[in-house]
Amino acid sequence: MAKLTIPAQELMYSGHAACPGCGAALAMRLLLKGLGPRTVVSVPACCWTVIATPYPTTALGVAMLDNPIEATGASISGIRAALDAMGEKDVTVVGFAGDGGTADIGLQALSGMLERGTNAIFVMYDNEAYMNTGVQRSGATPQGAWTTTTPVEGAEHGKPEAKKDVMAIVLAHHPTYAATLNPAFPEDFERKVEKAKGMVGPRFFHIFAPCAPGWRFDSEKTIAVGRLATDTGVFPLYEVEGDRYHITRKSGTLKPVEEYLSAQGRFRHLTPRDVAAVSEHVHRTWERLLARERESMTSSPLAAVSAPRATAAT
């Protein structure tokens, strides 16, 4: 019998309050499958505050602590400190924040947690806008995307600015491990979760979380949109351990970026010239990632200078 690659255990219950086809719900479900019941999750104000259902119910089979939107990094430092003080050693601590709660208002606390070396996993589930409040642009919204605060009317043409490179910001802190994950590729997702679970120190997941109502696609297309994101190079799957880059999915030639963009209403207004510009940016980023991977495979003087944190499991 073939070995199951996705853990059978379910720690997210049906009856949750996510929209149909919610990428953020899939992200949590797959994450907890890999991490198991001895997990404490700290969640700031975001879609997941609501998805987890109101008092006195919960959609999770693990302990969940709510925190204000900007404070997730500090919250997981506090949880880990309490567990250490009380001698509980086998618990995985997770901060599970949206892109706003990570890359915008939560950036300071994230930086603090990474710099302090908190033994926890910080997850950014990235639905690329403030979705819980009704699709307002965030620093993680991609260039050109329609949101309710980057309208497509008059002189406005979607978000003028580029998406913030959160992985680069995180990597500047030299975490134990950082990876991009996509629920559309569950085997790759679970392999990274399992790997990170066995490490100590600060770890970071950038999880791609398609949002059907916010991105304007039909809710049964979440996985299709997710697969296109990676296969077009828009959301490459890779991991960084110390100075070592490893691209975990390479599917020969990239599909045309247009396939990803045209699958979503938020990009409907883009002109062929806009699409060409996005495509060029995506390919440049992909080439740079390939180069980083190549460079990091050869011994670099930097590798000796920046000491990666211990990665032994406790």
Add this chain to the structure above:
Amino acid sequence: MTKMVLSGNSAQAHAARLARVQVISAYPITPQTSIVEKIADFVATGALKAQYIKVESEHSALQVVVSASGLGARTYTATSSHGLLLMHELVHWASGARAPIVMGVINRAVGPPWNIGADHTDTMSQRDTGWIQFYAESNQEVLDTVLMSFRLAEHPDVRLPVMVTEDAFYLSHTLEPVEVPDQDVVDGFLPPREPHAVLVPGTASRLGSFTGPDRYVDFRWEEAKAMERVPATLARVEEEYRRATGRYHGGPLETYRTDDADAVLVTMGTSTTTARAVVDEMRAVGKKVGLAKLRLFRPFPNEEVRALAATVGRLGVVDRSYTFGPMGAAATEVSAALYPSPRRPSVTGFYAGVGGRDVTPHVVRRMYDTLLSGTVPEVHWEDIEEEVAVDG
């Protein structure tokens, strides 16, 4: 018991050590810094076995202890002025989450203009956040109140966070002899925290949740009831502390020579010490004046204030902050406490010592003289040169 010469800040740090706090988190701000430095020394030398999380902001400092407290750890932090204001969101969160945190706050003026002098504006601006608030007069009182605050905060009838405040520099950086109880005495008085097991790893539990209008009010009502149980619980805690250490600081409102007084000043923090000396001096020349030290501001000791008012002619309330209300913060509370009372003396709100200006015996004497003069103003700013013009 050891007699030590300690600053108010050292007294806070020693109390945190003796309380065997498990998680501390703090961000430095003048004049709080010597607390967090002293605690760092205690942790470094092993005198205190605790997780000490040095964070990148006060907002994070309070979040760290809120989360750690949610898991059941005994927690402590300290801040001042702008640091407390940055914490404001988490100040509400801590009480709403019923986290029994104890926080030292060094009362310091709020900018602009920048000023590190003693002023109660910082904690007064947090008076309606669901924290218990003590204002201390001496470094001994600081140490004792921090220790009692852990018992009070963690008591099952209460489960609310506590601020123990000190006036900047008058206490924070001034050395006084302090009796430091032995560890076994404190251990007897303050056993390890019994975790209020809401959030338990390995279980489907949640702390902080969201709820609609159908249930939200129930949480606030529960919190209000807990706050109402503070005076009775505090009385028991103070009695136990007295039995353990021999010290007692006079309950929520400590009165001094108020019998048959024509005029009584209500003070908070260090201006009390000056006022006490002035009372003795004025009594010696036959002026019937008295003093009441407001130690506990939240919950406000309404009953004690009414009992005091029943015996005195005129009340003056000294506020070391300006809060843009009809009277000073404490004067407003005193007035509100007295309104339902059948015996209501006049109440004058004095602003004195704002921004760290000294509340001298001369200033105190003038406040008493104002009260005794017969024509009492509703509010009065002490020590202001009104003729000074400010060029635009």
